[in-house]
Amino acid sequence: MSKIAVIGSNMVDLITYIDRMPAQGETLEAPGFALGCGGKGANQAVAAAKLGADVLMLTKVGDDMFADNTLANFQRFGIDTRYVQRVPGVSSGVAPIFVQADSHNSILIVKGANAHLVPADLDAAEQALRECSLIVLQLEINVETVYHAIEFGREHNIPVLLNPAPALSGLSREHLAHLDFLVPNESELALITGQVVDSPESAHNAALKLVASGIRHVIVTLGQQGALYVGEEGEFQIPGLSVAARDTTGAGDAFIGCFIHHWSRDRDIRAAMTQAVAYSACSVTGLGTQTSYPDATAFAEFQRRLDA
Ligand code: RIB
Numbered sequence: 001m002s003k004i005a006v007i008g009s010n011m012v013d014l015i016t017y018i019d020r021m022p023a024q025g026e027t028l029e030a031p032g033f034a035l036g037c038g039g040k041g042a043n044q045a046v047a048a049a050k051l052g053a054d055v056l057m058l059t060k061v062g063d064d065m066f067a068d069n070t071l072a073n074f075q076r077f078g079i080d081t082r083y084v085q086r087v088p089g090v091s092s093g094v095a096p097i098f099v100q101a102d103s104h105n106s107i108l109i110v111k112g113a114n115a116h117l118v119p120a121d122l123d124a125a126e127q128a129l130r131e132c133s134l135i136v137l138q139l140e141i142n143v144e145t146v147y148h149a150i151e152f153g154r155e156h157n158i159p160v161l162l163n164p165a166p167a168l169s170g171l172s173r174e175h176l177a178h179l180d181f182l183v184p185n186e187s188e189l190a191l192i193t194g195q196v197v198d199s200p201e202s203a204h205n206a207a208l209k210l211v212a213s214g215i216r217h218v219i220v221t222l223g224q225q226g227a228l229y230v231g232e233e234g235e236f237q238i239p240g241l242s243v244a245a246r247d248t249t250g251a252g253d254a255f256i257g258c259f260i261h262h263w264s265r266d267r268d269i270r271a272a273m274t275q276a277v278a279y280s281a282c283s284v285t286g287l288g289t290q291t292s293y294p295d296a297t298a299f300a301e302f303q304r305r306l307d308a
Contacts (some may be wrong), residue, residue, distance in 0.1 A: 002133035002264050003080075004048055005158075007058040007149050008041020009114040009140030010074075011093040011271045013289055015249065018098050021106070034211035037073045038095055038289040039114070040165055041096065043250050043278075047257020047279070049077040050295045054266065056080040056150040058121065059141075060113040062092030062159055067113075083125045087113040093140070103245040103284065107283075109140060109166070112169060117141045133158045134264050136256070139168050144155075147175045154178045163256050177214030183256055185221045191257045200237060203228055217269060221255050223248075226277050238273045241281040241306065250289030255280040270297065278303055 017032035036047070041059055049055045057079050061067035067086055074081045091112040098106045099151060121130065122145065129135070134151045136158065137146050146162070153160035161181035164171065167188045176182065176192070190197040193206040200222060207218040207230035217231035226240035258279035262272035279294070282302040286292030 001132055002054055003054045004045075004134045004136060004154065004260050004264050005056045005058065005129050005132040006041050006045040006136045007046075007117070007145070008136070008138045009111070010037070010042035010057075010059045010061060010070050011039035011050070011092055011095040011109060011114075011140070012036075012070070013038030013095050013097055015097045015099060015247075015288060017287075018100060020100070020165055021073045021098060022214075026094070028161075034291075035286055036068060036288045036291055038097075038250065039093055040140050040163065040253050041105045041136075042070070042074070043253035043289050043293075044136060044138070044163070044257040044260065045074070045079055046077050046290045047254050047283075047293045049079050050293050051258060051261040051279075051299065054078075054294050056079075056083070056132060057115065058083045058125055058129075060085050060087050060117045060121075062086070062090050062113040063088050064092050064218070066092040066094070070188040072086040080128075083121070083128065085121070087116045090116060096247055097248060099247050103247045103248050105247070106250040107166075107249070111140060114141050117145050119143070120146055122148055122152055129158070132158060134158065134260060136163070136260055137161065140166065141142055143171070146170060150175050150178050153180075161256070161260065163252070164188045164192060168290060173213060176210070179215045180208060181217045181219065182215050183219045183221065183251055185223070189220055190226075198224060200228055204230060204235065219259070219269075221252055223251075227255065227273050229273060231269075233269055236270065238270070238277045241242060241278060243285050245284040247287045247292065249283045250292065251280045251284050253289065254283035254293055258299075278306070
């Protein structure tokens with residue numbers, strides 16, 4: 001089986017379920033709280049691993065009580081943690097998250113140890129990375145490390161997928177042009193292209209611009225409207241699924257985790273996107289981030305219920 005390398009963040013999610021955000025100076029009671037393993041990189045790695053993928057994780061944890069739990073969590077899902085390092089004197093990444101009753105969320109991130117993942121860490125893992133058939137990146141680590149990984153993939157002929165989240169302005173067009181896959185949501189796509197993206201049509205136009213710049217495959221996640229593909233294989237949209245959403249946190253990561261698992265296995269983009277739209281829809285019916293990601297058995301059961 002081919003191995004997937006996820007080079008990215010891990011966070012401790014501090015999820016507060018709220019009726020509304022407090023005003024400045026106001027203290028407000030909230031109905032619930034959950035502590036969970038998160039971070040966009042870790043979420044994508046765990047989603048893929050839960051579905052059966054063989055995953056290598058490159059990330060850094062802090063010098064605190066969260067680090068052991070994060071490592072144990074990766075290991076629980078069979079993720080290769082040989083290159084997960086601890087950073088002395090630095091906190092782990094944390095993400096205070098506020099989820100409203102309508103399922104939508106607001107997230108703060110403190111990168112902590114994630115900011116210490118540097119290009120030299122990739123070089124130290126060169127042999128293990130060369131055995132991987134896909135490199136997966138996000139933007140919760142140092143952007144120079146992301147660029148280094150893109151160039152590493154290019155040099156060694158390993159496909160690279162970037163999820164440009166959280167949205168970051170001023171990304172290097174030269175590096176982006178070397179990507180095999182770019183998987184933004186609408187706001188990330190708008191920031192990268194400088195175009196207004198507020199509908200599948202405008203997302204299509206913006207994606208075309210990126211494909212013209214050299215990116216082979218652009219996949220835009222559209223929330224309830226599914227996902228859009230523009231690239232070497234043409235143009236198509238996978239429609240969204242209507243589900244009762246409870247918590248949308250980490251739905252984009254669920255999409256990517258499922259997509260990378262299926263694409264690495266079968267190299268069929270349309271089929272992988274179809275699975276990923278369904279997996280992401282399933283994830284929003286549960287609470288939390290990784291806790292809402294089904295394993296292969298639970299996901300098959302969710303799909304059977306959809307078809308019934
Ligand atoms: O995409 C959701 C994730 O964003 C959360 O798990 C949080 O940790 C932040 O990284």
